[in-house]
Amino acid sequence: MNEMLEILGKNAVDAENILRNLSTNKKNQILRQAAEQLVKDTDKILAANAIDVQKGRENQMSEGLVDRLMLDAERIKGIGEGLRQVADLDDPIGEVLGMKKRPNGLLIGQKRVPLGVVGIIYEARPNVTADAFALCFKTGNAVILKGGSDAIHSNQAIVESIRKVLARNEVTEDAIALIQDTSRETASEFMKLNQYVDVLIPRGGKGLIQAVVNNSTIPVIETGTGNCHIYVDDSADLYMAADIVMNAKTQRVGVCNACESLLVHEQVKDVFLPVLAERLRQKHVQMRADEAARALIPDAVAATEEDWGREYLDYILSIKVVGSVDEAIAHINKYNTKHSEAIITNNYENAQRFLDEVDAAAVYVNASTRFTDGFEFGFGAEIGISTQKLHARGPMGLNALTTTKYIIYGNGQVR
Amino acid sequence: MNEMLEILGKNAVDAENILRNLSTNKKNQILRQAAEQLVKDTDKILAANAIDVQKGRENQMSEGLVDRLMLDAERIKGIGEGLRQVADLDDPIGEVLGMKKRPNGLLIGQKRVPLGVVGIIYEARPNVTADAFALCFKTGNAVILKGGSDAIHSNQAIVESIRKVLARNEVTEDAIALIQDTSRETASEFMKLNQYVDVLIPRGGKGLIQAVVNNSTIPVIETGTGNCHIYVDDSADLYMAADIVMNAKTQRVGVCNACESLLVHEQVKDVFLPVLAERLRQKHVQMRADEAARALIPDAVAATEEDWGREYLDYILSIKVVGSVDEAIAHINKYNTKHSEAIITNNYENAQRFLDEVDAAAVYVNASTRFTDGFEFGFGAEIGISTQKLHARGPMGLNALTTTKYIIYGNGQVR
Numbered sequence: 146m147n148e149m150l151e152i153l154g155k156n157a158v159d160a161e162n163i164l165r166n167l168s169t170n171k172k173n174q175i176l177r178q179a180a181e182q183l184v185k186d187t188d189k190i191l192a193a194n195a196i197d198v199q200k201g202r203e204n205q206m207s208e209g210l211v212d213r214l215m216l217d218a219e220r221i222k223g224i225g226e227g228l229r230q231v232a233d234l235d236d237p238i239g240e241v242l243g244m245k246k247r248p249n250g251l252l253i254g255q256k257r258v259p260l261g262v263v264g265i266i267y268e269a270r271p272n273v274t275a276d277a278f279a280l281c282f283k284t285g286n287a288v289i290l291k292g293g294s295d296a297i298h299s300n301q302a303i304v305e306s307i308r309k310v311l312a313r314n315e316v317t318e319d320a321i322a323l324i325q326d327t328s329r330e331t332a333s334e335f336m337k338l339n340q341y342v343d344v345l346i347p348r349g350g351k352g353l354i355q356a357v358v359n360n361s362t363i364p365v366i367e368t369g370t371g372n373c374h375i376y377v378d379d380s381a382d383l384y385m386a387a388d389i390v391m392n393a394k395t396q397r398v399g400v401c402n403a404c405e406s407l408l409v410h411e412q413v414k415d416v417f418l419p420v421l422a423e424r425l426r427q428k429h430v431q432m433r434a435d436e437a438a439r440a441l442i443p444d445a446v447a448a449t450e451e452d453w454g455r456e457y458l459d460y461i462l463s464i465k466v467v468g469s470v471d472e473a474i475a476h477i478n479k480y481n482t483k484h485s486e487a488i489i490t491n492n493y494e495n496a497q498r499f500l501d502e503v504d505a506a507a508v509y510v511n512a513s514t515r516f517t518d519g520f521e522f523g524f525g526a527e528i529g530i531s532t533q534k535l536h537a538r539g540p541m542g543l544n545a546l547t548t549t550k551y552i553i554y555g556n557g558q559v560r
Numbered sequence: 561m562n563e564m565l566e567i568l569g570k571n572a573v574d575a576e577n578i579l580r581n582l583s584t585n586k587k588n589q590i591l592r593q594a595a596e597q598l599v600k601d602t603d604k605i606l607a608a609n610a611i612d613v614q615k616g617r618e619n620q621m622s623e624g625l626v627d628r629l630m631l632d633a634e635r636i637k638g639i640g641e642g643l644r645q646v647a648d649l650d651d652p653i654g655e656v657l658g659m660k661k662r663p664n665g666l667l668i669g670q671k672r673v674p675l676g677v678v679g680i681i682y683e684a685r686p687n688v689t690a691d692a693f694a695l696c697f698k699t700g701n702a703v704i705l706k707g708g709s710d711a712i713h714s715n716q717a718i719v720e721s722i723r724k725v726l727a728r729n730e731v732t733e734d735a736i737a738l739i740q741d742t743s744r745e746t747a748s749e750f751m752k753l754n755q756y757v758d759v760l761i762p763r764g765g766k767g768l769i770q771a772v773v774n775n776s777t778i779p780v781i782e783t784g785t786g787n788c789h790i791y792v793d794d795s796a797d798l799y800m801a802a803d804i805v806m807n808a809k810t811q812r813v814g815v816c817n818a819c820e821s822l823l824v825h826e827q828v829k830d831v832f833l834p835v836l837a838e839r840l841r842q843k844h845v846q847m848r849a850d851e852a853a854r855a856l857i858p859d860a861v862a863a864t865e866e867d868w869g870r871e872y873l874d875y876i877l878s879i880k881v882v883g884s885v886d887e888a889i890a891h892i893n894k895y896n897t898k899h900s901e902a903i904i905t906n907n908y909e910n911a912q913r914f915l916d917e918v919d920a921a922a923v924y925v926n927a928s929t930r931f932t933d934g935f936e937f938g939f940g941a942e943i944g945i946s947t948q949k950l951h952a953r954g955p956m957g958l959n960a961l962t963t964t965k966y967i968i969y970g971n972g973q974v975r
Contacts, residue, residue: 253938261919388972393974507966560807
């Protein structure tokens, strides 16, 4: 066992024993001071960030990645603003859910408590460092961060700022720890640290998430890809349908809740598809369609089997004509990634059947899939969108970083 | 990829698309018919079981294991009774938890739905075959079973009975599948079947659970060991304390919620320990104590560091004297397995602090740890007792075999 990880793990568990019972006021005070401190330390953080950016450029990092990596005074202010927003949220810790009296007089309830030690594995985005700390700290968890090597200096500077604030408030600095060794081997060993780490959350691309799922012995909260469908039923308000498809496809294309595939009932295809296609063309959306749809959209590319399963994250939409709501549901359950699915309909039975039978984290009637989002759902924060079924499914707010314990009040009961 | 597993996985996913929407009435009807069918098939099942038992004896299986493996008419009746009890439980599927209206008019709620495909890995206990099916089927899940090679013929016979009932009711037989190949390699490959299986539940000893946690890429629900403590505070009613310790230690010693370690406040040790020790002696409980306790219990063995972390599952109790509730909490958080912990006290502040600060699935004031149990908690069934923190913690009833999906009613909302 890697000695450094062993020490980090033990320290995090010790920290957790303190954080578990920190008052909400104290936690909020620290988050607000950390926001201030980061802004005060702008020069130091930018100097560290400059080293990372220079190294990245030397290593031919793409401009897109450099942009994600690069900080400026404005972005640091934004990071601080994020910490303040988390401070403003309600603290879920300590809530007791439904106490019930058993026949023998035992009073049993569930109390919301921190998960314990949260591990975060992420790529070259220094803002995640502060963001992950804020969400974990607010929920009484200790966090161990494993960022990418590309951002190591930036991450170190941010963590140092936060630890200064913890020390000043006489709260253990081990509430946040950064793994300094960014090698792949250490990452692998970190994923086996289930003796100390209660949950591992990968934040990044598909490759990173798959590596964590395949290698971790720690329970993982998996945030996944979104091959989201919109099904336009024969009873749909077609103006509404077109507006929703345009929004879900084009409002922001690189996100997991964007629409990637359109299913249209054959009864409305003739009226609907030519008009929609014209609007899609104006937004430069490439259409990949089955034969029936291509008869109405001459410039559409022929969709292949592979297209039905794709998350394009781009100005591309696959289009298929279906004969019934059953066919739509079966197609979606076959090809979707269990993220977000919508039906546009005015038929009561079809709406209910779609809600019941489509297997996904979020299922919509007459609304854009783009609403699958912690802020849109009213959580005030978002850890990510879970497409797995255990623990948390769909957009995850602060509650996803908590667990419960049973508390039982007795007066001498024995079995 | 093992072709047989691939087919089982695909069939289970297909089955799940049917089971998800089966009515509660239909599910209950099938469970009751399966109970009858198992009894009708008693001769066949006993003949199959006799082969397993004979093989077990030839392979020098211990009598304890043979007893777990062996069925008789009475035990088969009991298995059927278990199915009927599950039929009588409320169906959690379909419940909608808290719909809320967002400012934009979206109505968002969480609907309780099946997990999907559940994998169960277990040892030579044929009763688990029917039991696991009942719990999974009631919650709309397809189940893939991987039992031990020692019970393969018994398991096959039980599964065949159940599949007959499914077929007769025109519900897919793939609601239950048994992996026929009981090799270790197939078990390992099964644990990587995350494309098809949503959750894996090991049911058996520590070795089995560890193997699954270390090898599975499927999310695991881990049921763990219990090093449960009782702390007798200086303000405790000492008669109550002694009754609770006796119950938690001796009512049944081989179970995970039995008490393994006793902490006693130094202010009451002189009065409490000699009297308790006499009662423990009458039940032939070996005491392993620290120095302060041994001064009062001359026949106690000296406890070693290792004793504080042990789950004895036997007539053995470790005993330690502590100076304060703080010391008790720190000791418990250091050595416990996060299962069940109790304080016996009449001090309000100490009771609340113990409930808040002890990290465990179930924390008691003035009651026996033996109540940590799905039936005692009023769930009507028990999948196991989870000592992990994700998804489910503590005794797991039917809800632990469910997840939720967000359902969203809109009227044209876009972002």
